[in-house]
Amino acid sequence: MEARDLPSGWRREEVVRKSGLSAGKTDVYYYSPDGRKVRSKPMLARILGRGFDLSSFDFRTGKMMQSAMRKRVRQDTNLVLPIRQTASIFKQPVTVVKNRPESKTRTDLKHGTQEQPRQLFWEKRLQGLYACDTSQEKFSSLELPHTIQGVGPGLSTENMLQSIAAALHNNTRPITGQNASKGLLQKNPAISINTEQPLIQAVVVTDHDIKKQEVKVTEARKRLEHAITSLKE
DNA sequence: CAGATCGGCTG
DNA sequence: CAGCCGATCTG
Structure with missing residues (x-):
């Protein structure tokens, strides 16, 4: 029962250096539920994603500082889709090279949708x-x-x-x-694959489908009306 | 070669 | 000095 401030399934490990100039120093590692070793806070943030606020998390002790317990950044956060998390993502350069003072495409990129790449399936x-x-x-x-x-x-x-x-x-x-x-x-x-669309074949909606749906809706409305009037008695 | 371990840069 | 991560070592 360690590192209770982390999501369940995480392990925390302390390793004392046995030799060298830095002998005696302890390194702290975490293991994610899927077994990946994490050696720094930035790397932890990458793996956890946007749903967790690590600003008050102390990597070394594994605890939240002060009373700012794990705070969801938005209640919506569990709807964040799984994103590509290959090893390469840790090394992705974030350097922005500006060769021309004004570049239309560049500024568009910056202000446009900054959506994460999503795995195909x-x-x-x-x-x-x-x-x-x-x-x-x-x-x-x-x-x-x-x-x-x-x-x-x-x-x-x-x-x-x-x-x-x-x-x-x-x-x-x-x-x-x-x-x-x-x-x-x-x-x-x-x-x-069109990544904007779900993984289903294009659906043809016929007039018949629409009629059927209309019938369903009117029936549902009648039942609702009935339920409400019977409540008022 | 992957994982473990230590060195050493950076702020 | 702490934190991070590259370099080096090891099985």
């Missing part, structure tokens, strides 16, 4: 994770209509739902699904 990293209620009971998953087809290697219904939910959450534009042909998508996902 990031949904797969959520596999095996479920929402549950307060009594630890798993919520049962939803079912998708058979007209909705996934694209990509072995996508589960669950994956497709995650993908659709994320698209609905993030996109301001309409959700239409992937437009490239199934063959093309399978052959070369990296270039064929």
Whole structure:
């Protein structure tokens, strides 16, 4: 039971240097739940992502200084999607070279969307994770209509739902699904997939679908109306 | 070669 | 001096 200020699953280790000029000095390391070794606060921040405020976290002791306990930066933070976390990200240079005093493209980049690159099939990293209620009971998953087809290697219904939910959450534009042909998508996902859209084949919505939905809505409204009037008695 | 360990730069 | 991370060592 150590490092309780860290998310569960993290281990903290102290190593005393046995030789050399700095003999006696202790180094502190952390091990992430997936086994990665962390040797500095910046590296810890990279791995934890934006959801954690480490400004008052003392790397050496593993505790939060003063009363500023782990503070969520926004309540929304658990909706942050998994991002690419390869070893290379630690070494990504952040140098900005300005060769011309005024560069339209450069300033556009700076003020435009600074979104993190997302892994192509990031949904797969959520596999095996479920929402549950307060009594630890798993919520049962939803079912998708058979007209909705996934694209990509072995996508589960669950994956497709995650993908659709994320698209609905993030996109301001309409959700239409992937437009490239199934063959093309399978052959070369990296270039064929539209990352703005969820991993489902483009869905054709027919007039019949719309009618059916209208009926559902009016029925739901009637039930609601009925429920409200019966409450007033 | 990966992981462990120490040196030494930086602020 | 502490923190970080590159260099060097080791199995």
